[in-house]
Amino acid sequence: MPSYKIVLTADRSLMSSYGNGLFYGFLTTGPVRGFVPLPILMNFIFKPVPVGSKGEAILAPHGLRRIEAALVESGVVDESEIIVAPPETLRKVIGEDTKIIGIYSHDHLGRGPASTAFSGPTGIIHEEPISAYFFKMLVTSPIIQEARKRGALVVAGGPGAWQFTHEDMNRLGVDLVLYGEGEKTVPKIFSKILRGEEIKIPQIIHTKPSEYPKAEEIPLLRGATIGGLVEVSRGCGRGCNFCKPTLVPLRHRPLTHILKDIETNVKYGQKNICLHSEDILRYGAGVFEVKHEKVVELFEKASKVPGARITSFSHANLSSIAAHSKTVKAIAEILGTDYHNWIGYQTGIETGSSRLIEMHMKYKPYPF
Ligand code: SF4
Numbered sequence: 001m002p003s004y005k006i007v008l009t010a011d012r013s014l015m016s017s018y019g020n021g022l023f024y025g026f027l028t029t030g031p032v033r034g035f036v037p038l039p040i041l042m043n044f045i046f047k048p049v050p051v052g053s054k055g056e057a058i059l060a061p062h063g064l065r066r067i068e069a070a071l072v073e074s075g076v077v078d079e080s081e082i083i084v085a086p087p088e089t090l091r092k093v094i095g096e097d098t099k100i101i102g103i104y105s106h107d108h109l110g111r112g113p114a115s116t117a118f119s120g121p122t123g124i125i126h127e128e129p130i131s132a133y134f135f136k137m138l139v140t141s142p143i144i145q146e147a148r149k150r151g152a153l154v155v156a157g158g159p160g161a162w163q164f165t166h167e168d169m170n171r172l173g174v175d176l177v178l179y180g181e182g183e184k185t186v187p188k189i190f191s192k193i194l195r196g197e198e199i200k201i202p203q204i205i206h207t208k209p210s211e212y213p214k215a216e217e218i219p220l221l222r223g224a225t226i227g228g229l230v231e232v233s234r235g236c237g238r239g240c241n242f243c244k245p246t247l248v249p250l251r252h253r254p255l256t257h258i259l260k261d262i263e264t265n266v267k268y269g270q271k272n273i274c275l276h277s278e279d280i281l282r283y284g285a286g287v288f289e290v291k292h293e294k295v296v297e298l299f300e301k302a303s304k305v306p307g308a309r310i311t312s313f314s315h316a317n318l319s320s321i322a323a324h325s326k327t328v329k330a331i332a333e334i335l336g337t338d339y340h341n342w343i344g345y346q347t348g349i350e351t352g353s354s355r356l357i358e359m360h361m362k363y364k365p366y367p368f
Contacts, residue, residue, distance in 0.1 A: 003095025005081040005194065006071060008064050010104045010158075011134035014226075015086035016046040017059055022227030022274055022312075023344065028134075029107065029114035031127035041130070048086060049226065050269075055089030058268060062221075062229040062276070063158050064104045067186050069219035074187035076194065084223065090143045098147050099194055102186075103139060103174075104158040107131040111163040131160075139172050148173060153193055153201070157182055159244070161204075169202040180207030181234075181248065183218060215251035221261045224268035229314070230261045232298065233277035237287035240361040242349070245278050252284050255298060259305055266307040273310050275302065280313040280345075281320035281327055288366050290324045299334045310335055312343045318350055319365040 009015075018024035024045050032038060036045075050058040060068075068084050071077055085093045094101065107115055110132030116122045119129040138144065139154065148154050153175040156164065161179035169177060176199070178186060185207045193199055218231070235250040236243070262273050275298070277283060284294030303310045321328050337343055348364075351357060357365060 003097040004083045008084045008102045011138040013134040028131045031119035031125040032133045033127045034125040055092040060084045062225045070183040073219045076191045106159040108160040109163040175201040177204040183213040184211045221264045224265045224270035228270045228273040236278040238363040262305045275313040279317040
């Protein structure tokens with residue numbers, strides 16, 4: 001049976017549409033025992049993503065979709081040589097031709113902030129986090145480790161990649177860890193592997209800031225994303241000293257690209273769209289400003305994409321909301337939200353303590 005040169009996947013806790021409630025995904029940071037019983041979570045909340053006839057995931061994590069797009073757009077592989085697949089179909093898509101298995105996670109080893117608060121040795125319940133449990137189950141599965149013995153490289157990437165040491169890689173059977181924005185680095189590294197060039201393993205590779213893509217270089221999605229997530233901006237710039245998004249420059253994607261990504265989601269059946277950025281009110285603006293017209297244009301045009309429904313956005317700063325009520329009202333009018341028909345989003349960490357703000361997040365409340 002023909003197999004794919006590059007197989008991109010993620011564990012069972014991430015390859016789920018969470019019953020159309022994207023933020024239920026946070027339950028993956030809970031403990032595997034002593035919490036919601038796993039069979040209930042898996043059968044009622046973490047239902048698997050739908051699958052196509054080739055074994056492809058119809059919905060996939062946003063980060064995997066960007067890497068898929070980067071690999072095809074850069075010509076590293078042809079569309080027919082790469083697949084994004086959930087764990088359930090790996091037996092169908094991995095085979096003799098498979099040279100690279102890329103595994104995405106935001107919390108490979110359960111050492112992220114939410115996991116360490118709820119689970120593991122430092123958490124409320126001292127049991128392994130669900131995210132780490134399923135990543136381990138996937139990466140050590142016979143289908144992946146047998147392919148590795150045949151010469152395929154197992155590559156881990158995604159926001160949780162910082163958690164790996166070489167010892168973890170040896171223990172779990174991971175050859176390469178790629179950390180940081182991968183749109184430019186992953187195609188370079190994967191094409192080296194496919195050309196048969198020698199790559200030192202195990203190896204942890206960090207993307208250099210010079211290799212971050214510009215906003216207009218972020219490749220367009222080629223399939224639908226879980227939760228209909230569509231990135232509108234990347235980075236933040238407010239410099240909170242516990243925060244990762246602030247470590248990369250703030251960039252806003254062109255509106256035409258955002259609209260195309262929404263159209264792609266609709267084309268593959270994902271009609272409910274969640275606009276992603278660290279603070280939606282700062283779309284199109286600098287670190288400390290809000291450009292009313294840009295934000296209104298974003299919501300107006302996004303909500304007019306045929307078939308799409310803008311159901312939420314991922315983050316908004318409370319300070320931006322408090323300082324720009326005119327923009328908030330305009331968004332509410334466009335989305336048709338009111339006191340009874342509201343939407344949820346994340347504000348990130350907030351505190352009423354001026355001491356903590358001064359110590360850790362001096363610029364987050366700007367202009368207050
Ligand atoms: S405002 Fe939010 S995203 Fe920006 S640096 Fe602070 S915590 Fe991070």
